[in-house]
Amino acid sequence: MILRLDNPVSHFSTLKINEMFETIQGEGAHTGVPAVFVRLQGCPVGCPWCDTKHTWTLDDALVTTADNVLKKDAESETHFATDAKGLLALFEQEGYVAKHIVITGGEPCMYDLRDLTTRLHARGYTTQIETSGTYEVLCHADTWVTVSPKVEMKGGYEVLTSALQRANEIKHPVAMEKHIEELDTLLARLDDISQVQVCLQPISQQARATALAVKTCIQRNWRLSLQTHKYIGIE
Structure with missing residues (x-):
């Protein structure tokens, strides 16, 4: 099965994992x-500036082992396929200490992330989801949901009001004034x-985009999110 932009599939139950690693959160409210x-x-959303385009396509020919x-x-x-129980076993195998x-x-x-996030919270972890807001968010009630809304992208998906309402954090990518206007339109739904x-x-750490974000954050009393991991050279 191959997932293409014109043939989306939603709410898989089997987890298909491209990467897993321990690091420092570099963006948003949990920076550091x-x-x-x-x-x-x-991912069928199709953001032109995406820095993880290698995660877009689902194809059974690309499935490999967890190792x-x-x-x-x-x-x-x-990528490899597993379930929530198998993923927790891999955490132990890898000796991760981050919670x-x-x-x-x-x-x-x-x-559908309800089983995974519920098991993680039961084990004493905190969880965070980073989503475009174009799919219904299915997770534990205590999961921190970061919606990074993607407006008028190639895939043609709409940002869902239900995703915005579930968000604990709305982290909006900006490069020009029209992106602030898009955000205002989305926030008006709340x-x-x-x-x-x-x-x-x-x-993309553009100087003009950074200046606009700084100015707007001061005016609106919002928070600036820098991709700290890119500045310090970690994954």
Whole structure:
């Protein structure tokens, strides 16, 4: 089975994992927190600036073993399949010590993440999902949901009001004034924006985008999100 932009599949139950590694969260409200990143395969949204395009395609021919994925030393489309119980066993196998789990992609909300996040919270972990907001968010009630809304992308997906309402944090990529206007339109769907943390993230660390984000964050009392991991050279 191959996932293409014109043939999306939603809410898989089997987890298909492109990468898994322990690092420091570099973006948003949890910047600086030690974390295990679980990067899921598959995304039909089509953001032109995406820095993980190798996670877009789901193809059975690209499935490999967990050991092969964990040994990766370069980006690739290969991924392995597991369930929540199997993933927790891999955490123990790898000896991870971070207690914050970031589930990203790809588009992680193509998956039903309720079983995984519930098991993680039962084991004493905190969880975070980073999503485009174009799929219904299915996860534990205590999961921190970061919506990085993707508007008018190639895939033609709409940002869901239900995803915005579930968000603890809205982290919006910006490069020009129109992106601020897009965000204002999205925030107008919420009854009370004081209940969500709003972050602006300059696209591709561009100087002009950074200046715009800084100015707007000061004016709106929002938070600036820098991709710290890229500045300090870690994954």
